[in-house]
Amino acid sequence: MHLKTSATIALTVALLAGTSALAQQRTLVFNHYMVQPAPMEAINAAIAAFEAEYPDIDVVENTFDPEGYKTSIRNFLSADPPDVFQWMAGNRMAPFVNAGQVMDISDVWAENGLTEQLASGMASMSIDGAQYGIPYSYYQWGIYYNRDAYAAVGATVPTTWDEFLANCALFLAADIDCLTTGTSALWPAAGIFDYLNLRTNGYEFHSELTAGLIPWTDDRVRATFAEWAKIVPQYVTENHAALDWQDAAALLVQGKAANYVMGNFAVSVFLDGGMTTDNLGFMAFPTINPDVVRAEEAPTDAVFVAAGATNVADAKLFMAFMARPDIQTQMNITLGQLPVNAMATVGDDPYIQAGFELLSTTTGGIAQFFDRDADAEMAKLGMEGFQEFMVLPENLDDILTRLEEARQRIYAQ
Amino acid sequence: MFPRPIAQVSRPARIAYQVALPIALILWLLPLLGVAMTSIRPSSDLAAGNYFGMPSSLAFSNYVEVFTKSPIAQYILNSFRVTIPTVIGVIVLSCMTGFALGIYRFRSNLLVFFLFVAGNFVPAQILMVPVRDLTSQMGLINTTTGLVLFHIAFQTGFCTLFMRNFIRALPRELIEAARVEGVAEWRIFWFIVVPLMRPAIAALSVLVFTFIWNDYFWATVLTTSAATQPVTAGLFSLNGQWVAQWQLVSAGSIVAALPPVAMFFLMQKHFIAGLTLGAVK
Amino acid sequence: MAQAASETRPKGWWRSNQQTITPWLFLFPGMVFFGLYVIWPIFQSIWISFYDWDGLRAPDGSTNATWIGLGNYAELWGDRAFVTSLWNNLWWLVLYLLAVPGGLAIAIFLNQTVRGIRLYKSLFFFPFVLSQVVVGLMFAWFYAPNFGLFYNLIEWVTGDGVAVLANPKLATFGIIAAGLWPQVAYCMILYLTGLNNVAPDQVEAARLDGAKGWRMLWFVILPQLRPATFIAVVVTVIGALRSFDLVSIMTSGGPFGSTRVLSYYMYEQALSEYGYRMGYGASIAVVLFMIMMVFISGFIFKMIRDERGLG
Numbered sequence A: 001m002h003l004k005t006s007a008t009i010a011l012t013v014a015l016l017a018g019t020s021a022l023a024q025q026r027t028l029v030f031n032h033y034m035v036q037p038a039p040m041e042a043i044n045a046a047i048a049a050f051e052a053e054y055p056d057i058d059v060v061e062n063t064f065d066p067e068g069y070k071t072s073i074r075n076f077l078s079a080d081p082p083d084v085f086q087w088m089a090g091n092r093m094a095p096f097v098n099a100g101q102v103m104d105i106s107d108v109w110a111e112n113g114l115t116e117q118l119a120s121g122m123a124s125m126s127i128d129g130a131q132y133g134i135p136y137s138y139y140q141w142g143i144y145y146n147r148d149a150y151a152a153v154g155a156t157v158p159t160t161w162d163e164f165l166a167n168c169a170l171f172l173a174a175d176i177d178c179l180t181t182g183t184s185a186l187w188p189a190a191g192i193f194d195y196l197n198l199r200t201n202g203y204e205f206h207s208e209l210t211a212g213l214i215p216w217t218d219d220r221v222r223a224t225f226a227e228w229a230k231i232v233p234q235y236v237t238e239n240h241a242a243l244d245w246q247d248a249a250a251l252l253v254q255g256k257a258a259n260y261v262m263g264n265f266a267v268s269v270f271l272d273g274g275m276t277t278d279n280l281g282f283m284a285f286p287t288i289n290p291d292v293v294r295a296e297e298a299p300t301d302a303v304f305v306a307a308g309a310t311n312v313a314d315a316k317l318f319m320a321f322m323a324r325p326d327i328q329t330q331m332n333i334t335l336g337q338l339p340v341n342a343m344a345t346v347g348d349d350p351y352i353q354a355g356f357e358l359l360s361t362t363t364g365g366i367a368q369f370f371d372r373d374a375d376a377e378m379a380k381l382g383m384e385g386f387q388e389f390m391v392l393p394e395n396l397d398d399i400l401t402r403l404e405e406a407r408q409r410i411y412a413q
Numbered sequence B: 001m002f003p004r005p006i007a008q009v010s011r012p013a014r015i016a017y018q019v020a021l022p023i024a025l026i027l028w029l030l031p032l033l034g035v036a037m038t039s040i041r042p043s044s045d046l047a048a049g050n051y052f053g054m055p056s057s058l059a060f061s062n063y064v065e066v067f068t069k070s071p072i073a074q075y076i077l078n079s080f081r082v083t084i085p086t087v088i089g090v091i092v093l094s095c096m097t098g099f100a101l102g103i104y105r106f107r108s109n110l111l112v113f114f115l116f117v118a119g120n121f122v123p124a125q126i127l128m129v130p131v132r133d134l135t136s137q138m139g140l141i142n143t144t145t146g147l148v149l150f151h152i153a154f155q156t157g158f159c160t161l162f163m164r165n166f167i168r169a170l171p172r173e174l175i176e177a178a179r180v181e182g183v184a185e186w187r188i189f190w191f192i193v194v195p196l197m198r199p200a201i202a203a204l205s206v207l208v209f210t211f212i213w214n215d216y217f218w219a220t221v222l223t224t225s226a227a228t229q230p231v232t233a234g235l236f237s238l239n240g241q242w243v244a245q246w247q248l249v250s251a252g253s254i255v256a257a258l259p260p261v262a263m264f265f266l267m268q269k270h271f272i273a274g275l276t277l278g279a280v281k
Numbered sequence C: 001m002a003q004a005a006s007e008t009r010p011k012g013w014w015r016s017n018q019q020t021i022t023p024w025l026f027l028f029p030g031m032v033f034f035g036l037y038v039i040w041p042i043f044q045s046i047w048i049s050f051y052d053w054d055g056l057r058a059p060d061g062s063t064n065a066t067w068i069g070l071g072n073y074a075e076l077w078g079d080r081a082f083v084t085s086l087w088n089n090l091w092w093l094v095l096y097l098l099a100v101p102g103g104l105a106i107a108i109f110l111n112q113t114v115r116g117i118r119l120y121k122s123l124f125f126f127p128f129v130l131s132q133v134v135v136g137l138m139f140a141w142f143y144a145p146n147f148g149l150f151y152n153l154i155e156w157v158t159g160d161g162v163a164v165l166a167n168p169k170l171a172t173f174g175i176i177a178a179g180l181w182p183q184v185a186y187c188m189i190l191y192l193t194g195l196n197n198v199a200p201d202q203v204e205a206a207r208l209d210g211a212k213g214w215r216m217l218w219f220v221i222l223p224q225l226r227p228a229t230f231i232a233v234v235v236t237v238i239g240a241l242r243s244f245d246l247v248s249i250m251t252s253g254g255p256f257g258s259t260r261v262l263s264y265y266m267y268e269q270a271l272s273e274y275g276y277r278m279g280y281g282a283s284i285a286v287v288l289f290m291i292m293m294v295f296i297s298g299f300i301f302k303m304i305r306d307e308r309g310l311g
Helices: A006-018 A037-053 A066-079 A094-098 A106-111 A119-125 A147-153 A161-173 A187-201 A203-210 A219-229 A245-253 A264-273 A312-323 A325-335 A350-360 A376-391 A393-410 B011-028 B030-039 B043-048 B061-068 B072-103 B109-121 B125-137 B144-168 B173-180 B185-196 B198-214 B217-222 B231-241 B246-266 B268-276 C013-048 C071-077 C080-096 C099-110 C117-129 C132-143 C149-158 C171-196 C200-208 C213-224 C226-242 C245-250 C262-271 C278-310
Strands: A026-032 A057-063 A084-088 A133-138 A141-146 A177-180 A257-263 A280-283 A300-305
Touching: A026 A066, A026 A312, A037 A057, A037 A264, A037 A312, A037 A325, A057 A312, A066 A084, A066 A094, A066 B125, A066 B231, A084 A312, A106 A312, A119 A133, A119 A300, A133 A312, A133 A325, A141 A147, A141 A187, A141 A245, A141 A264, A147 A161, A147 A257, A147 A280, A161 A177, A161 A257, A177 A245, A187 A203, A187 A219, A187 A257, A187 A376, A219 A376, A219 A393, A245 A257, A245 A264, A257 A264, A264 A280, A264 A350, A280 A350, A300 A312, A312 A325, A376 A393, B011 B030, B011 C117, B030 B246, B030 C132, B030 C149, B043 B246, B061 B072, B061 B246, B072 B109, B072 B144, B072 B185, B072 B198, B072 B231, B072 B246, B072 C013, B109 B144, B109 C013, B109 C278, B125 B144, B125 B217, B125 C013, B125 C262, B125 C278, B144 B198, B144 B217, B144 C013, B173 B185, B185 B198, B185 C013, B198 B231, B198 B246, B198 B268, B217 B231, B231 B246, B231 C132, B246 B268, B246 C117, B246 C132, B268 C171, C013 C278, C071 C278, C080 C171, C080 C226, C080 C262, C080 C278, C099 C117, C099 C171, C099 C226, C117 C171, C132 C149, C132 C171, C132 C245, C171 C226, C171 C245, C200 C213, C213 C226, C226 C262, C226 C278, C245 C262, C262 C278
Parallel strands: A026 A057, A026 A084, A177 A257
Antiparallel strands: A084 A300, A133 A300, A141 A257, A141 A280
């Protein structure tokens, strides 16, 4: 359903009513979940620009809430495919690509020179050498912190893990949660794991682990968990298993927590809750092993064409449109995220700039996030294991054995 | 009557009872009262941490916000679009099946009857995948029609049980007399039996309305977008959008619950008659 | 089967066979719907459980399902999550039955004729009318850490709040408690109706004999409430095994799967965000169905006995 003002509706009705057989509007059905304020503004602007450039095309949006979309997508891709739809890259798109529900758009990539322009996103959009979607945005992960909380206990911004832990002791004494998170949806815990693993063992190890090539019982995995054990459970928000990530964000805003491992999409939530660019800080995850090359996490969002699309020609036009540097620049400024197109400009916002700095100086590799790098079932089991570890760290052996059994079963094919 | 009528016990006991009643009620409805209070609390209270004190103002605007900022009105409309055709369809089908199984004696009567009864109790999950496939192959995924068709089919089980038991208890003389007169069977159905079934139809309508309105599982399996989702599935997705905005979630929950509650209070007798059939010999 | 006597014109085939054919005609639409949407799918699900399928169909209708026979069932046997679900279902079964005596207790409490008792009865019953979504959201709020009423009550009493839904040991019980709320209301109504129909002369006679309190309840009242008890138990058992809505809304099976029940596990494996295993999910559904068939058959046998008894 279009979420537009009544003025626009009136205008559209008048237009439709006033035309005869002349204006043959082609419709382009677009399913997405950009319903939060910032994304909604960004996509509305992009669609308006698209429709202005192609007045014959009417974009019809079907919007969903982000969690519901994850189940709805498999319904509508099978039964009622739209023309274009929003989704995530990497292993998240794999089940649908392998079932033949996503259209191969390598031709759009070739015709528009996207292999150069979208080079940083190409790997995560390709399967078996063919490209399946257009990546339009990615965002860094890192640690967001409350400067006021730091000032209150006299802590300095850490660059190493040991410094971070020392600060945690200070926060604990002041009854502030050193690290907050809300794991009821499971994925925030994966963010913490990913960073601990990237910092302890490096990018190659992390890729191989998520690709199912390394046993979970390996000593290096244990090393990651050993680092994690240094902060759970005493330095992490109590009862995080019953909190949503936004509930935990409220704790950071109120100064009841000092740090939050999160993606840049959370910034608008923090600022809306009352933080300012003065007291909301961003830092890279601290170094654990100085010999390990720094790698970062930056998941990519993309749009795709459904294999069952009715209006394929216009869908491809839309794909090419979303790949353009000017469109990506505009969208990402509103989203507070980073454009994938190398020719696009990065917004002025301090957090985007910090993210851009961070990612362009990353030499170790950029991971997509645990549930996009790992197979779906493995991801679910892994994230449950992470949540369990955070609540009951003594269960580590059991968790690792279980994950290893699952890995052998899942990746055996 | 049991227990001993309160008029017959000592005065202190009677007063204790009169006092215990409202206290018990408040304790019983505590979650509901809490949610109702939260629904009129302004969001500034919640942000400041004032969860249980006196609200700083009565924010009925929360209810307005629920309607203007979310498609809840559409969800409610969808619920009606699913519930009302289902009730009509089920009543029609179960009157017919109840009539067939209740009036006529034939060999497979009990078998067919128990098929309906057993089918009513199966867990939804055993049906989930095939029904979803069937609905999608008929092109009815994400339509209210698809949901209506399923509900009519499934509720027929329970309603057949109900109608058949009801019809069996009807006096047979009228039917026998009509047959002697040579009245065709379908006329017996339409002109004699159906009017006698009115109380049962009333009771079932109310019950089925409530069950279908409150259904959540099939609403999430068969409908996916705001244009078609009934209010149960819609409320769940709004909960996902309104994280940490408990005043909106509470107001939305109360709004979603109102139609069946109103139906219940208006048609209590029928509702209870429907639920308790068979509970008394 | 009275047929019109002394008919002078020849009877048509229809007129003589009306009474045999009519029931089938009337049954036909109901049976078609029911068969198509309920009976046939049961067999289809059993069939799907022999495949390994991700549940997705290409636009041309083809799938990449592969036959694996009893492979899914073999895997279930060793699946920890499956065992947890079974245990949770057992807890549901046992604890949910508390609704029956709970409903009886409230029915007895309310079975008086004081002023306004009708309103009290309606209000006590009204949780049953709420959708499980609403009940789930209410209790999720009730248990929520920091601002939930329950959390704050416990904190006020013991000094340290308990976040029920974050605790793997307590979460299932918290959800069962939420489910009991409407279920007790339902049993209460059954028993109120039953109590209304208790033979007053038997009660008077027993009173004259000096029976009161528990003895009266156990020996005189409860036997007369047997039909109500039977229905209450059946519906409660079926409800306990089918519970899905509350688990889905309150915890999504968490924390880390500790509140999973078979119905939710099936949905998780077949249709959820990370679940692309239709065949495996179908096998879980079949197991659940088999378990329920035990109870359903028991119920049907009792009904058959009653039917035969009534002739």
